[in-house]
Amino acid sequence: MIALGSDCLVFRMKSGESVPLSAGMVSVELLGDTATLFDSEFVSHAADAVFYYFKHDLGRQSVTVGEFTLALEKVLRGFKLAEENEKRVGLADLGRLAVESGEGCELFFFPRLRDELRAQLRESRRVLQFRGLRRCVKRLAGAQRWSPRCQSLNDRIVDYLRNCLSAEAVKTQCMLVVE
Numbered sequence: 075m076i077a078l079g080s081d082c083l084v085f086r087m088k089s090g091e092s093v094p095l096s097a098g099m100v101s102v103e104l105l106g107d108t109a110t111l112f113d114s115e116f117v118s119h120a121a122d123a124v125f126y127y128f129k130h131d132l133g134r135q136s137v138t139v140g141e142f143t144l145a146l147e148k149v150l151r152g153f154k155l156a157e158e159n160e161k162r163v164g165l166a167d168l169g170r171l172a173v174e175s176g177e178g179c180e181l182f183f184f185p186r187l188r189d190e191l192r193a194q195l196r197e198s199r200r201v202l203q204f205r206g207l208r209r210c211v212k213r214l215a216g217a218q219r220w221s222p223r224c225q226s227l228n229d230r231i232v233d234y235l236r237n238c239l240s241a242e243a244v245k246t247q248c249m250l251v252v253e
Contacts, residue, residue, distance in 0.1 A: 083129050084136035092136065097125040100142075120149050164199035166190045168231070168252075169206035172213040180214055180227070184234060191238050195248070203251040204235065 082094045100121050124145045128134045171190060175183035194202045211228045212220070232252050239250050 081129075083125065083134065085142065086136055086138045088139070097122045097129075100125060117150070121146055124149060164194035164197060164202045166194065166202070166204045167206050168204050168210035169213065172210040175214070183214055187231070187234065188238050191235065192242060195242055199248060201249045201251060202239070203253070205253050207231065207252055 081096045083096075084092045084094050085100075086092050124142060127145065128137050128142065168187075171186050172183060175186055190204075191202065207228060208220075211224050211231065212218070215221070215224050215227055217224050235250060235252060239248075
Protein backbone atom coordinates (compact mmCIF):
# COMPACT_ATOMS: atom_id res chain seq x y z
CA MET A 75 0.00 0.00 0.00
CA ILE A 76 1.26 3.47 -0.88
CA ALA A 77 1.46 6.01 1.96
CA LEU A 78 -0.83 9.02 1.71
CA GLY A 79 0.92 12.36 1.26
CA SER A 80 0.89 14.65 4.30
CA ASP A 81 -1.02 17.30 2.35
CA CYS A 82 -3.71 14.94 1.00
CA LEU A 83 -7.11 13.69 2.05
CA VAL A 84 -8.84 10.66 0.63
CA PHE A 85 -12.19 11.64 -0.87
CA ARG A 86 -14.70 8.79 -0.92
CA MET A 87 -17.09 9.05 -3.86
CA LYS A 88 -20.67 7.74 -4.02
CA SER A 89 -19.49 5.08 -6.46
CA GLY A 90 -17.23 3.63 -3.74
CA GLU A 91 -14.06 4.89 -5.38
CA SER A 92 -11.50 6.69 -3.18
CA VAL A 93 -9.36 9.48 -4.62
CA PRO A 94 -6.47 11.17 -2.78
CA LEU A 95 -6.52 14.93 -3.33
CA SER A 96 -4.53 17.86 -1.99
CA ALA A 97 -6.19 21.18 -1.12
CA GLY A 98 -5.04 22.65 -4.44
CA MET A 99 -6.57 19.77 -6.38
CA VAL A 100 -10.05 20.24 -4.93
CA SER A 101 -12.21 22.09 -7.42
CA VAL A 102 -15.56 23.54 -6.49
CA GLU A 103 -18.28 24.48 -8.92
CA LEU A 104 -21.24 26.52 -7.75
CA LEU A 105 -24.57 26.30 -9.49
CA GLY A 106 -27.55 28.60 -9.88
CA ASP A 107 -27.88 31.79 -7.84
CA THR A 108 -25.01 30.79 -5.58
CA ALA A 109 -22.51 31.21 -8.44
CA THR A 110 -23.21 34.95 -8.58
CA LEU A 111 -22.78 35.46 -4.82
CA PHE A 112 -19.10 34.55 -4.52
CA ASP A 113 -16.12 34.90 -6.83
CA SER A 114 -14.04 31.83 -7.65
CA GLU A 115 -11.01 32.93 -5.62
CA PHE A 116 -13.16 33.37 -2.50
CA VAL A 117 -14.68 29.89 -2.97
CA SER A 118 -11.22 28.44 -3.47
CA HIS A 119 -10.01 29.95 -0.17
CA ALA A 120 -13.14 28.68 1.59
CA ALA A 121 -12.54 25.17 0.19
CA ASP A 122 -8.92 25.31 1.39
CA ALA A 123 -10.16 26.24 4.86
CA VAL A 124 -12.63 23.33 4.91
CA PHE A 125 -9.88 20.99 3.70
CA TYR A 126 -7.61 22.22 6.52
CA TYR A 127 -10.44 21.75 9.01
CA PHE A 128 -10.90 18.08 8.12
CA LYS A 129 -7.19 17.31 7.77
CA HIS A 130 -5.68 19.19 10.70
CA ASP A 131 -8.42 20.20 13.13
CA LEU A 132 -10.30 16.89 13.01
CA GLY A 133 -7.24 14.77 12.11
CA ARG A 134 -9.17 12.91 9.42
CA GLN A 135 -7.45 10.92 6.68
CA SER A 136 -10.57 10.51 4.56
CA VAL A 137 -13.82 12.31 4.00
CA THR A 138 -16.87 11.70 1.84
CA VAL A 139 -17.65 14.17 -0.90
CA GLY A 140 -21.00 14.76 0.83
CA GLU A 141 -19.36 15.69 4.15
CA PHE A 142 -16.97 18.07 2.43
CA THR A 143 -19.78 19.65 0.42
CA LEU A 144 -21.99 20.16 3.48
CA ALA A 145 -19.13 21.76 5.44
CA LEU A 146 -18.28 24.08 2.53
CA GLU A 147 -21.94 24.99 2.09
CA LYS A 148 -22.20 25.86 5.79
CA VAL A 149 -19.14 28.12 5.54
CA LEU A 150 -20.42 29.91 2.45
CA ARG A 151 -23.90 30.30 3.93
CA GLY A 152 -22.31 31.86 7.03
CA PHE A 153 -20.57 34.46 4.90
CA LYS A 154 -23.76 35.21 2.99
CA LEU A 155 -25.77 35.62 6.21
CA ALA A 156 -23.11 37.89 7.68
CA GLU A 157 -23.28 40.03 4.53
CA GLU A 158 -27.09 40.16 4.67
CA ASN A 159 -27.07 41.06 8.36
CA GLU A 160 -24.54 43.81 7.70
CA LYS A 161 -26.89 45.27 5.10
CA ARG A 162 -29.85 45.09 7.48
CA VAL A 163 -28.22 47.02 10.33
CA GLY A 164 -27.97 50.78 10.03
CA LEU A 165 -25.35 52.36 12.26
CA ALA A 166 -25.27 56.05 13.20
CA ASP A 167 -22.85 57.85 15.49
CA LEU A 168 -24.68 60.30 17.75
CA GLY A 169 -21.37 61.80 18.86
CA ARG A 170 -20.55 62.69 15.26
CA LEU A 171 -23.97 64.27 14.80
CA ALA A 172 -23.43 66.35 17.95
CA VAL A 173 -20.03 67.54 16.71
CA GLU A 174 -21.48 68.45 13.32
CA SER A 175 -24.26 70.38 15.06
CA GLY A 176 -21.87 72.39 17.23
CA GLU A 177 -21.45 72.45 20.99
CA GLY A 178 -24.65 73.33 22.81
CA CYS A 179 -26.63 73.50 19.56
CA GLU A 180 -29.64 71.32 20.20
CA LEU A 181 -31.52 73.46 17.69
CA PHE A 182 -29.37 72.02 14.86
CA PHE A 183 -28.93 68.57 16.37
CA PHE A 184 -32.52 67.33 16.35
CA PRO A 185 -33.19 68.03 12.63
CA ARG A 186 -29.85 66.29 11.79
CA LEU A 187 -30.93 63.34 13.91
CA ARG A 188 -34.24 63.07 12.07
CA ASP A 189 -32.43 63.28 8.71
CA GLU A 190 -30.11 60.46 9.78
CA LEU A 191 -33.07 58.32 10.83
CA ARG A 192 -34.80 58.95 7.49
CA ALA A 193 -31.63 58.05 5.59
CA GLN A 194 -31.40 54.75 7.45
CA LEU A 195 -35.07 54.01 6.74
CA ARG A 196 -34.59 54.71 3.02
CA GLU A 197 -31.91 51.99 3.03
CA SER A 198 -34.57 49.51 4.28
CA ARG A 199 -32.62 48.72 7.43
CA ARG A 200 -34.11 46.16 9.81
CA VAL A 201 -32.18 47.47 12.82
CA LEU A 202 -31.43 51.16 13.37
CA GLN A 203 -28.53 51.45 15.77
CA PHE A 204 -27.54 54.82 17.22
CA ARG A 205 -24.31 54.73 19.22
CA GLY A 206 -22.50 57.25 21.40
CA LEU A 207 -25.51 58.65 23.27
CA ARG A 208 -23.59 59.54 26.43
CA ARG A 209 -20.82 61.35 24.53
CA CYS A 210 -23.44 63.12 22.41
CA VAL A 211 -25.41 64.32 25.44
CA LYS A 212 -22.33 65.62 27.25
CA ARG A 213 -21.23 67.42 24.08
CA LEU A 214 -24.62 69.06 23.53
CA ALA A 215 -24.99 69.96 27.21
CA GLY A 216 -21.43 71.28 27.38
CA ALA A 217 -20.87 69.11 30.46
CA GLN A 218 -17.77 67.35 31.76
CA ARG A 219 -19.73 65.16 34.20
CA TRP A 220 -23.15 63.61 34.01
CA SER A 221 -25.81 65.82 35.56
CA PRO A 222 -29.61 65.97 35.87
CA ARG A 223 -29.59 68.22 32.78
CA CYS A 224 -27.67 65.50 30.91
CA GLN A 225 -30.18 62.87 31.99
CA SER A 226 -33.05 65.07 30.83
CA LEU A 227 -31.41 65.63 27.42
CA ASN A 228 -30.63 61.90 27.19
CA ASP A 229 -34.32 61.07 27.71
CA ARG A 230 -35.40 63.72 25.19
CA ILE A 231 -33.12 62.29 22.51
CA VAL A 232 -34.40 58.74 23.04
CA ASP A 233 -38.03 59.93 23.06
CA TYR A 234 -37.39 61.98 19.92
CA LEU A 235 -35.97 58.95 18.11
CA ARG A 236 -38.93 56.81 19.16
CA ASN A 237 -41.42 59.43 18.02
CA CYS A 238 -39.65 59.99 14.71
CA LEU A 239 -39.48 56.26 14.07
CA SER A 240 -43.16 55.75 14.80
CA ALA A 241 -44.06 58.69 12.53
CA GLU A 242 -41.72 57.66 9.68
CA ALA A 243 -41.85 53.88 9.72
CA VAL A 244 -45.54 53.34 9.10
CA LYS A 245 -45.03 50.54 6.57
CA THR A 246 -41.74 49.06 7.74
CA GLN A 247 -40.98 47.06 10.82
CA CYS A 248 -37.60 47.76 12.32
CA MET A 249 -35.92 47.77 15.67
CA LEU A 250 -34.37 50.84 17.27
CA VAL A 251 -31.24 50.45 19.40
CA VAL A 252 -29.80 53.48 21.20
CA GLU A 253 -26.55 53.01 23.12
